[in-house]
Amino acid sequence: MATDTMPFQTPQVPLKDIGGPLPSTPIPEDADHSTIASRAVEQLSNLQPLAMLHDAMWRDQVALTGTMRTFHSSRTISLAWNELTAANRPQGFSILPKTSQVMRVGPTLHWVEALFAFSLFPEGKRRKDCTGIIRVVPVGDEWKIWVICTLLEDIPDYGTSEKMTPLTPEESLKEREANSISSGKDHFDAVIIGGGQCGLSTASRLKALGVSHVVLDRNEEIGGNWLTRYKSFTLHTSKAASDLPYGGIFKPEDPYFLPSKNIADGYRRFVERWGLNFWTSCVAKKASWDAEKEEWTIEFDYTPPVASGAVNGNGTSVTRRTIYVKHLIFAMGGGGQVPKYADIANQDAFKGEVLHSVNYTTADSWRGKRGVVIGTANSAHDVATDMVNAGLASVTLIQRSRTPVFPESYYHVLFDPFYHEGTDVPLMDRIMESPPLAVTHKFVNVVLNEMASKIPDYFDKLEAAGFAVDREIDLVHCLYERMGGHFYDMGVADKIVNGAIKVKQGTAESFTEKGLRFPDGSELEADVIVYATGFVGNVRYAATEIVGKEIGARLDDFWGVDKEGELRGISKPMVGQKNVWYMGGDTRYARYSSRYLALQIKADIEGETLDVYRKTPGELPN
Structure with a gap:
């Protein structure tokens, strides 16, 4: 049951308030990073506060804590580490060959980094193989541990979640037919609601x-x-x-930025290559939990195929079907794509067309009309660009607050060196995703703001055209707290600067017959108005529609970070309800985090549910 200190819904905390400052001491060019890293890893056998910075961080991903945790301060880390290592009996701490290096960002943000491996041998339980990343910084004439990351790789008795052998087309078809909705099978270890990148990543790891x-x-x-x-x-x-x-689901000739059809084609190849059990035209309606059996009963509506003999397909009649599973995974995207609307009165007064971007497909039929888009994040700019290209008489964005602008060139600088043809993707995912989010947040801000300082003219031109720019680009905040709200410029800024897309500042207070009225009395005439105002960001609301209010009240919230800097609800067991999970995020995060979700479910299916460590030793009471 929840308590005052462990509620069902984890409170959200601003990421900017978490963690200490970044290091600021240069590392000499002749520093022996291999020896420095090796000595730091040796300290892990009996980790003491003096080996660390006072504001050090340790992030564990299912290795020792059985969940996702980030511990802060040398004292708390030492207490938790030594308690957990006593129970899990680690052995073999060792630096992975050729992984130690000095990382330098600017003149003073320097650290020594290395990857290491170890195994856990908890008494009476299966061995666990783990890896880690350690970051060390100079303090006077000493070296102190700044960041420790520990990751569960595999439980060898269960096999590995990182490798599979592709099926031949014949093998895949046979396997998918044997498990299809028409097969009559109704008992599974896990059901995944949603078949996007999160659902497919999780399904493949489970398989x-x-x-x-x-x-x-x-x-x-x-x-x-x-x-x-x-x-x-x-x-x-x-x-x-x-x-x-x-890997390898997209073709070499596919473009750098993938359009919808290329993505869908790649996902179809993925399902076929691995023989995943994917049922289309199925809408989950109800999930009931049997606490005694520890089993979910899932009811869903299925639209049968029109063509007889088809494995799956579109149809016209709807049948209610039932399956029974041990684990229920919600992978529906942020909030199940429930649209949000700006609060503008008297919509019925408007004689034109109004829609949300979720219902938008193309602007081709609006040629010659006056288009207005409410919002200034990515979808808004995509719709506005379509309007210009479709030949609308005028196109106007309504901007309600300053918008962070992220030029396409930034993306190439930040990610192309790490993700490209030939990248060891699993290794790179670990390096990019395993550090504490509070560290990533501060680091990315330093890099982006340094980049922004070099192109003031770019932002000045947008401002001169009436577009209010938030020049302190907090990308991590946009992605992990707001779930958007930024403008990723893939050439749209030029249309704002040259006047093809106009900008109207302010929040409309009401519709009129001909458009929108603003608090200052001004009006903006329009024939078509598109809300590009985002989506409800909490999957708990969509999940509650399926599990009911009683269980829904026991589910955790989704996205945003807790007081440790961990994403809420994602890939970790909930306090209030067993055997229910969230999976979310972009493809990179889904690819990475799905490993941990699958390992936790596998352990439970095998009768050895991972012990979850929820304490924070040394934490002062509220």
């Missing part, structure tokens, strides 16, 4: 570990969640960074 699964997806075909988006949609991350686990 690699031998966990029976079924993906229920509301769309008529694999990848349908991408095909239903507006026609001009492309990812804002590179093809190399957007692959699913095990």
Whole structure:
């Protein structure tokens, strides 16, 4: 049960308030990073506060804590580390060959970094193989541990979640037919609600570990969640960074920024290559928990295929079906794509067309009309660009607050060196995703603001055109706290600067017959108005529609960070309800985090549920 200190819904804390400052002492060019890192790792056998900075951080991902935790301060880390290592009996701490290096960002942000490996041998339980990353900084004439990351890699008795052998087309078809909705099978270890990047990543990890699964997806075909988006949609991350686990699902000729069809084609190849159990045209309606059996009963509506003999497909009649599973995974995207609207009165007074971007496909039919888009984040700019290209008489963005602008060139600088043809993606994911988010937040801010300082003219031109720019680009905040709100400029800024897209500042207070009225009395005439105001960001609301209010009240919230800097709810067990999980994030995060979710479920299926460490030793009471 929840208590005052461990509520069902984890409180959200601003990421900017978490963690200490970044290091600020230069490291000499002749520093022996291998020896420095090795000596730091040797300290892990009996980790004491004096070996660390006073504001050091340790992030554990399911290795010792059985969940996702970040511990802060040398005292707390030492207490938790030594308690957990006593119970888990680690052995073999060793630096991985050729991984130690000095990292230098600017004149003073320097640290020694290395990857290490170790294994856990808890009494009476299976061995666990783990890896870690350690970061060390100079303090006077000493070296202190700044950051420790520990990661559960595998439980060898269960196999590995990181490798699978592709099936031949014949093997895949046979396996998928044997597990199809028409097979009559109704018992599975896990059900995944949603078949996007999160659902597919999780399904593949479960299959690699031998966990029976079924993906229920509301769309008529694999990848349908991408095909239903507006026609001009492309990812804002590179093809190399957007692959699913095990890689190679996109073609060499596919573009750098993938359009919807290429994504859907890749996802279909992924399901076929690995023989995943993917049921289309299935809409989850109800999930009931049997505490005695520790089993979920899942009811869903299925639209049968029209063509007889088809494995899956579109149809016209709807049947209610039932399956029984041990684990329920919600992988529906942020809030299940429930749209948010700006609060503007008297919409019925408007004689034109009003829609949300979730229902937008193309601007082609609006040629010659006056278009207005409410919002200034990515979707708003995509819609506005479509309007210009479709020949609308005028296009105006309504900007309600300053917007962080992220030029495309920034992406290439930040990510292309790490994700490209030939990248060891699993290794790079660990390096990029395992550090504490509070550290990543501060680090990315330093890099982005340094980059922004070099191109003031770019931002000045946008400001001169009436677009209010937030020049302190806090990308991590946008991604992990706001779930958006930034403008990733892939050429749209030029249209604002040259006047093809106009900007109206302020918050509209009401619709009029001809458009929108603002508090200062001004009016903006329009024939079509598109809300590009985002989506509800909390999956708990969509999940509650399925599990009911009683269980929904016991689910954790989704996204945003807790007081440790950990994402809320993602890939970790909940306090209030067993055997229910969230999976979320972009493809890179889904690819990485799905490993931990699958390992936790596999352990439970095998009857050895991972022990979850929820204490924070040394923490002062509130």
